Amino acid sequence: MTLKPKTTVTFYNGLTTIGGPMIEVAYDKSHVLFDLGEVYRPELGLSLEDETYEVLIKNQLIGDVPNFYDSKVTGKEIDHEHWQHSAAYISHVHLDHSKALNLLSPEIPLYTGPITAHLLPALNRDGDFLLPAADKPKGYTRPIIAAKLNEPIQVGDITLEIVPSDHDAYGATGLIIHTPDKTIVHTGDIRLHGYHPDWVREFMAKGKGCDMLIIEGTGVSFPEQKDGEEFQGPKNENELTEQIIQYQKDNPQRQITFNTYLTNVERMLRIISDSPRKVVLHAKRAQLLKGALDQDVAYYYLPGETKIDDLKSELEVSYSDLLADDHQFFWQAVGDYDKLQEGGLYIHSNAQPLGDFDPAYRPFVEGFEKRGIEFVALRCSGHADAKELKEIIAGFEPKILAPVHTLHPELEENPFGKRVLPKRGEVFTLS
Numbered sequence: 001m002t003l004k005p006k007t008t009v010t011f012y013n014g015l016t017t018i019g020g021p022m023i024e025v026a027y028d029k030s031h032v033l034f035d036l037g038e039v040y041r042p043e044l045g046l047s048l049e050d051e052t053y054e055v056l057i058k059n060q061l062i063g064d065v066p067n068f069y070d071s072k073v074t075g076k077e078i079d080h081e082h083w084q085h086s087a088a089y090i091s092h093v094h095l096d097h098s099k100a101l102n103l104l105s106p107e108i109p110l111y112t113g114p115i116t117a118h119l120l121p122a123l124n125r126d127g128d129f130l131l132p133a134a135d136k137p138k139g140y141t142r143p144i145i146a147a148k149l150n151e152p153i154q155v156g157d158i159t160l161e162i163v164p165s166d167h168d169a170y171g172a173t174g175l176i177i178h179t180p181d182k183t184i185v186h187t188g189d190i191r192l193h194g195y196h197p198d199w200v201r202e203f204m205a206k207g208k209g210c211d212m213l214i215i216e217g218t219g220v221s222f223p224e225q226k227d228g229e230e231f232q233g234p235k236n237e238n239e240l241t242e243q244i245i246q247y248q249k250d251n252p253q254r255q256i257t258f259n260t261y262l263t264n265v266e267r268m269l270r271i272i273s274d275s276p277r278k279v280v281l282h283a284k285r286a287q288l289l290k291g292a293l294d295q296d297v298a299y300y301y302l303p304g305e306t307k308i309d310d311l312k313s314e315l316e317v318s319y320s321d322l323l324a325d326d327h328q329f330f331w332q333a334v335g336d337y338d339k340l341q342e343g344g345l346y347i348h349s350n351a352q353p354l355g356d357f358d359p360a361y362r363p364f365v366e367g368f369e370k371r372g373i374e375f376v377a378l379r380c381s382g383h384a385d386a387k388e389l390k391e392i393i394a395g396f397e398p399k400i401l402a403p404v405h406t407l408h409p410e411l412e413e414n415p416f417g418k419r420v421l422p423k424r425g426e427v428f429t430l431s
Contacts, residue, residue: 005157007182007430009212011422012063014039014405018218019096021404022063023186027179030085030156033068034175034186036104037090037097038131042358051131053103060424062100070105072134078105085156087111090144091165091188092172093119093263095129102133102142110144111153113162115171115292117146122291123263149173163203166194168237168350168382170265174203182211182430185396189216189405191384192391193236195266204395211430213398217406218383233379240380241270244347247376248276248330255326255344257333259351265289267349267380272297277330280317283308285332302335342372349378386411400430 005028014021020039025032039061053073056062067078090098090112098120104110120141123129127138147153153160158179165174167189175186185207192200234240248256260268272279278298286299290310300317322331323339333346346368353361368375384392389412393401401414402422409421
């Protein structure tokens with residue numbers, strides 16, 4: 001008598017860290033891996049050149065995942081005799097979900113949402129965003145399949161459905177996985193206070209009653225802080241944009257500069273659309289918008305930077321004009337902070353360095369204070385807070401809840417069934 005195959009879920013990484021989840025769902029001779037990121041640990045002081053496969057595994061920055069990585073990287077061949085159908089998926093462009101994608105074996109198809117598929121090669125154009133691929137030139141990004149949203153993708157016995165979601169990475173998606181006997185949902189990074197809470201609620205309705213919900217839990221990572229204190233500031237993305245506009249209106253005769261996180265493209269587009277001043281981006285950020293979205297925006301170069309052919313020359317703004325301005329421009333400052341006007345205002349909107357956990361953050365802030373420039377941190381989290389997480393879990397009503405991507409997975413509860421707290425490398429058989 002032949003035993004019927006069962007669905008297994010293996011948790012390789014990103015379980016008690018904020019970021020870096022690597023999880024495999026398998027059924028018989030088919031398996032799928034998601035995501036392909038690297039845990040963010042700036043205190044290690046590693047450069048991109050330092051991040052060899054051995055170093056990444058040693059420091060648990062990626063998962064020790066068999067039968068998915070390129071054998072040229074690992075020195076280990078993939079077991080094609082057993083694994084006849086393989087695929088990988090990335091939920092969004094943030095490095096803790098995408099940085100290791102070039103380590104994926106070239107013959108394994110990699111799926112993302114369409115926006116993510118366009119953004120990733122543009123972000124890695126200079127080879128300083130993703131880990132390098134074996135035997136490929138700098139700036140290479142392995143082929144990515146831009147999946148049609150809400151349409152099935154067949155991987156042997158497994159069916160994937162990539163659905164729209166909301167996070168502070170433009171084009172973020174979630175994943176619904178159907179095996180012959182189970183349904184598993186992977187939220188990716190998720191929230192209800194972004195630009196598209198309706199997409200999240202539609203996702204919840206589609207995955208309602210799933211056998212396992214794999215959910216990020218960044219919002220419960222700081223229990224010592226009360227009532228979502230870690231997310232102080234604007235309550236949602238629309239309010240953040242409104243505050244940025246208000247700062248410009250309240251300071252008509254003052255130099256105002258800003259920076260945002262590289263991959264928060266939608267926030268950038270909203271700022272450009274709504275600002276009363278002319279928004280001017282650093283040329284490399286303008287190049288990203290042009291390459292990924294065919295969006296032309298005003299831009300500038302720092303002294304000595306090489307001209308970028310993709311950008312329209314008539315949209316260039318002189319750097320000297322920006323430094324001298326106190327009323328016309330709202331521009332992205334990425335360096336030369338000592339040249340900014342004393343008495344000016346700088347808005348740090350989830351840009352790098354990201355916060356106090358990064359050793360570079362406090363000296364960065366103090367540098368503005370010493371120069372007499374007002375430093376304003378305007379943050380809007382890409383992650384659901386504790387209250388929103390409860391609402392999201394209630395929307396899915398999972399039989400099993402598996403919290404990941406959090407310092408305190410034990411603080412997420414499942415009123416609708418069982419909760420598991422996976423350990424690194426642990427395999428769950430869904431019977």
